Amino acid sequence: MRRSDLALVCLLGLAVLAATAVAPAFVEARPAYEIPVHYTVDDDAVEGDDGEAWNRAPAATVPLSSAGANVPGGDDTTVTEASVAVVRTEDRLHVRVSWADPSRNVSNDRVRSFADAVAVQFPANASNRPPIAMGSTDNPVNVWYWSGANASEELLAGGPGTTTRFPDSTLSTNATYRDGRWTVTFSRALDGASANRTTVPTDRDLDVAIAVWNGGNMERSGQKAASEWYYLALGPGPGGPPYEVILWTVAGIAIVATTLVTIQGVRRTRGA
Numbered sequence: 001m002r003r004s005d006l007a008l009v010c011l012l013g014l015a016v017l018a019a020t021a022v023a024p025a026f027v028e029a030r031p032a033y034e035i036p037v038h039y040t041v042d043d044d045a046v047e048g049d050d051g052e053a054w055n056r057a058p059a060a061t062v063p064l065s066s067a068g069a070n071v072p073g074g075d076d077t078t079v080t081e082a083s084v085a086v087v088r089t090e091d092r093l094h095v096r097v098s099w100a101d102p103s104r105n106v107s108n109d110r111v112r113s114f115a116d117a118v119a120v121q122f123p124a125n126a127s128n129r130p131p132i133a134m135g136s137t138d139n140p141v142n143v144w145y146w147s148g149a150n151a152s153e154e155l156l157a158g159g160p161g162t163t164t165r166f167p168d169s170t171l172s173t174n175a176t177y178r179d180g181r182w183t184v185t186f187s188r189a190l191d192g193a194s195a196n197r198t199t200v201p202t203d204r205d206l207d208v209a210i211a212v213w214n215g216g217n218m219e220r221s222g223q224k225a226a227s228e229w230y231y232l233a234l235g236p237g238p239g240g241p242p243y244e245v246i247l248w249t250v251a252g253i254a255i256v257a258t259t260l261v262t263i264q265g266v267r268r269t270r271g272a
């Protein structure tokens, strides 16, 4: 190989190496609808909404729109997105939902006053995706619900209008309102412990949906901003940066190899 060819190949090699390092930052790092899950063994690291583990849990932005329920004002909702981060420890799942709301409403006391609220929906049976509108009779959902007025509840629903409360909720919640933003953290044992209660799998993904009510806009019950089905990346599989780096490296090697073969081909043709 001539020295000029060698220099070209080296330059190309360097360019590919640089692209391998930089390119993943420019592409969407995860599949649509995936919410990454950060794993830590240390329960204390998830304390509140700013424990150290949250710094390592990449948040996903989840778009919200009116749930479309056939209730008065059903289409009148204000919250358009929520930021969702998830941490799993050995025994518990922690879900942190944060969204912008210019007014803090925590009272249901007066006739026309409603509290801000948020909910996280899972299939009761983790391996069977239910209808997004709160499941169906034969495929129900669990809902982790927090309201500024009533603290938290674990609910079971088999379609709109069927919401019932589990009598022995084991859900922990923590809520803060700071600089026009709610941050609510839910946490519960992975094990569902009783019938119709979602057991969070540790070896496969789990469907999840989010809903937010702006009490200041008199949002309640069916009048809320809800997401589509997303999934928590609890199972093995692609999704994280290591996978992408491998892909870019393989692509880089392929480019260099093709260039080498082409240069050799051209040289042989010229030499012929």
Ligand code: HEM
Binding pocket: 067, 068, 069, 070, 071, 119, 120, 121, 132, 133, 134, 143, 145, 155, 159, 160, 161, 162, 163, 209, 210, 211, 220, 221, 222, 223, 226, 227
């Ligand atoms: C996207 C389609 C959806 C539709 C059409 C819908 C419809 C409704 C309706 C009609 C109600 C009032 C009757 C009842 O209490 O069951 C309601 C309440 C409720 N929904 Fe939904 N829903 C949807 C999605 C969701 C999602 C994704 C969640 C949770 C993430 C959720 C959580 C709740 C909760 C917690 C209540 C009771 C709220 C309260 O007591 O004020 N819904 N929904």
